[in-house]
Amino acid sequence: MTTSTLTHLQTLEAEAIHIMREVVAEFRNPVMLYSVGKDSSVMLHLARKAFHPGPLPFSLLHVDTGFKFREMYEFRDWITKEVGAKLIVYRNEEAIKQGAHPLKLGVARCCGALKTKALLDALEAGGFDAAMGGARRDEERSRAKERIFSFRDEFGQWDPKSQRPELWDLYNCRMHEGESIRVFPISNWTEMDIWQYIRQENIPIVPLYYAKERMMVKRGAMLIPADDAGNLKPGEVPEPVMCRYRTLGCSPCTGAVYSSANSIEEIVAESAIATRSERETRIIDHGSNSMEDKKKEGYF
Amino acid sequence: MNTLDKELFSAVETALLRFTTAGSVDDGKSTLIGRLLVDTKGVFEDQLDAAMGVEDKKGAKGAHLALLTDGLQAEREQGITIDVAYRYFATPKRKFIIADTPGHEQYTRNMVTGASTAHLAIILIDARKGVLTQSRRHAYISRLLGIPHIVVAINKMDLVDYSETVFKQIRQDFTDFYTNLGLIGGELTFIPMSALEGDMVVTRGTQLPWYQGQTLLEKLETAPVTGKINARDFRFPVQYVSRPQTEELHDFRGYMGRIESGSVKVGDHVTVLPSGLTSHIKEIVTFDGSLQRAFAPMSVTLTLTDERDISRGDMITHSNNLPRVEKELSAMLCWMHETPLTPGKKYLIKHASTTIKAMVTSLDERVDINSLEHIAAPIELKMNEIGRVSLKLLKPIACDAYANNRATGGFIVIDDFTNMTVGAGMIQ
Incomplete structure (x- = not known):
């Protein structure tokens, strides 16, 4: 056998x-x-x-x-x-x-x-x-x-x-x-x-995971989406940034990452060499x- | 596609190895796991920062590697590990899941839990201390749970001047007691290392030129992953009967489950237990199309050529290779709850896809996990103790001896009043 x-x-x-x-x-x-x-x-x-x-x-x-x-x-x-x-x-x-x-x-x-x-x-x-x-x-x-x-x-x-x-x-x-x-x-x-499986099985995902030029605000090390005025703090000015999301949550609390990966292959490659964890872009995990x-x- | 990309995509074809680590507080177990995670990049910088505090990240090594693996606030405050934690890392050759279990005596139940799913166990020994009582305990539990590969990691070699004599002595001591225990099977590998300095964990280092064997990572990357599963005996516990009764699937009746051991082909003659009904495999259905053959541990849906009364809890097997069907069992039991096991009490046991009432008719012996002596007819089995019991079930079940088949020989004991999992059993 x-x-x-x-x-x-x-x-x-x-x-x-x-x-x-x-x-x-x-x-x-x-x-x-x-x-x-x-x-x-x-x-x-x-x-x-x-x-x-x-x-x-x-x-x-x-x-x-x-x-x-x-x-x-x-x-x-x-x-x-x-x-x-x-x-x-x-x-x-x-x-x-x-x-x-x-x-x-x-x-x-x-x-x-x-x-x-x-x-x-x-x-x-x-x-x-x-x-x-x-x-x-x-x-x-x-x-x-x-x-x-x-x-x-x-x-x-x-x-x-x-x-x-x-x-x-x-x-x-x-x-x-x-x-x-x-x-x-x-x-x-x-x-x-997760990424390898999405690629292997050809699973549809939200387009926000793919890189694109988006209007963002730079807040410290984070990139905050500016498409909702309620997300902005006084004095913050949106600018176009080539970026994508590694995780998706609520728009005021989910940061994007600088990236030009716009295919699943590029995302897999990017994930493999990433040195920061995906949860880092989620504000809920930080703080007391x-x-x-x-x-x-x-x-x- | 560049070289890096190719390596990543070929990595989709890698296998998965699960291992457990056993060692007591000072053996450097957390440091070893921290070392594996850091040196294989199984940990991210921000997780490293969160564990260590950014400002002293580049400071002292050992304590901080250990901090990486302390999960809960309660543990960090008390400086102990209270439960099994699962960690993940990968190399281009393999994916790994570590069941990180604490090694104190009172945590036998956690070691048993971690060992239950492992292909390989790492038993840590402090080179300064040699083989201790707890090393025997770890070896005994690893064998009791049927782990095929045992790696004895002789750690802290840096503190004994990387002495080959020390390594050989410990190897001899361990082999002697292992043989004396009458522990059958299990492949033993001894590796000298310093988790703190990184020697022989992921890289060879320069301090152990006399050691020609594999590094720990090489061992983890090459140990067979097939040993955990019995490849010979086809066992298919029915989990769920699918009867969609939609227009196009009007007469469809599929038996969903996971092949726990062996393999099956279309046309095979099968027997359903405990009823003894027989039929042939008509189709092996999956979302990706029907298969001619399927093997453990695949989750599939089987259809049969005859309409049979089959439900959850039944087991489909090859007609020429049947398991035992028994109502009275003898089993080794690890007790996991503060309230001791007492003979005569009724419990529930969950075995494969069956949950059934069972009575402990007698507590036949207890194994002292430190001396490994067998004590006859104890009054009770306390938490973290291991003993042999006789059980009487309400109805017969299809099962195998745990030593032959982990998937159909293991069961959990549930207290039907509190619903807690109170024990883990291995059929003899």
Whole structure:
């Protein structure tokens, strides 16, 4: 008999599919969080592979802050229609109406209202007992200790000290009423794996990941998009900059990087020689309120 | 396309190796992992800055390499590692996942967890101290969990003047006790190194000219990744039955799951367990088209030539190569919860895609993981203890001995009142 081995991407793909099927088999009402970025694009592709030839056996949930880039909304509506996925959009309308903005509330409070609270409310409103998300362990150091099946108490909070041990590929999916689980099928993928997989599988992504001349403001070491006047601080003047985004979040809080990479091959090459992590362009990870604290409160 | 590009794209064809690291607080384990990450560029500058504080980044080496791998605030404050952390790095030859587990006695459960998915274990030994009680513990757990390759990293060679005599003595001591343990299988490799100075980790350095073997990274890049999976016995636990019932797929009934071991071809005669129903493989369905043959660990969808009553928890196997179907099992168990295991209590076990009620009918012996003595008929099994138990299941399951098949021989124990994972078992 011939010896057969899988490439690392095939191994990671097989693992993610196994995890998604386990979620659908074990939970009453699962949902997949969809945030429109490259990791979400990969998750959606994996889900289609997992349940082929049938349709997706769950909805996609987009927790929308209202501050996403225009290109992200266009892409979201196009792709969900293209693949025939059911999309639920949830917004914390009350906070949005009260004018929540990172420059006004501070990043931590704005995220708390528009992302963390909105996510917890959305999961409750939908009665979802399991939420799959595209977080990866290589993104940030507190994530390195997160389980693939990450148990949350009835308040949606994470207690890093009392996590369930996770052995082999046997996932304990049992919970009491009111508790929930976050599942991260691409926990073991790195940023490079994501890009290589997007290239290998020809997965559509938001055009913001490709380099283009865009109107930007230089703030310290960061490039802030200037397409929304609300993003600007007094005295800041936008200028055209050849750049692209390595990660996508809310437009006031997501920086771009100088780059001329406008094909997936060039992005892979650029990622391979990058010396700074992708999360560096995300303002939420900096400052006193760490990712660990946010996660304890229920941040994704 | 330039050379760099070619290297990157060919890297798509690399394999994935998972390894675990075991060592106690002062063995330099965090320094070793920090060294691997930094020297293979598995860590970004801003992560380095965040871990070290920008101003003293170029200062002292060891302590700072170690800081890179301390994940949680609670740990940094107490200077300890409380849980398994997963780290990632890649070379043009391979991708790696490290399960970084603390080595204190009370953290046996974390080592067992990290070892459960590993192809290879690195056991760290401080060259000044030689083989210690904990080294035995690490070796025992690595073998108990069936890790095919064990690398004994004899670290801190810089503190013993890079002495070949010291290295040889430790190699002899370790080999002796390993053999005496009766630990079967497992390939042992000994590498002298200084993680702090970088000798024999990623680069050879200049201090160990008498050592002709592979560096640690060369070993990691060349150890076979096939050993973890049993390639002989086809085992397919059904995870989910797909019945889309759409117009074009009206009669489609597909069995979704992952091939846990072996391989399967269209036309193969198969038996479904525990029911014993038989059929043939009609199609191996994937999103990228149907396959003639598929192998572990691929996730696929199988259809059969006959309509059979099959559901989640069943196992599809080759008719001429069947696993055991048993209701009473003997298993090695690592206990993972503050509340001890007591004989007579009922638990749930999750094995492959089945979750089933089980009673611990007897606690037959406990293994002292320090002396490796077997103590007969203990009263209970406390957290971080390992013992042999007899189990009676509500219904029979299809399984193999863990030593032959990690995927169909391992199970977790769940407390059905608290829902906590309280133990990890290996069928004998």
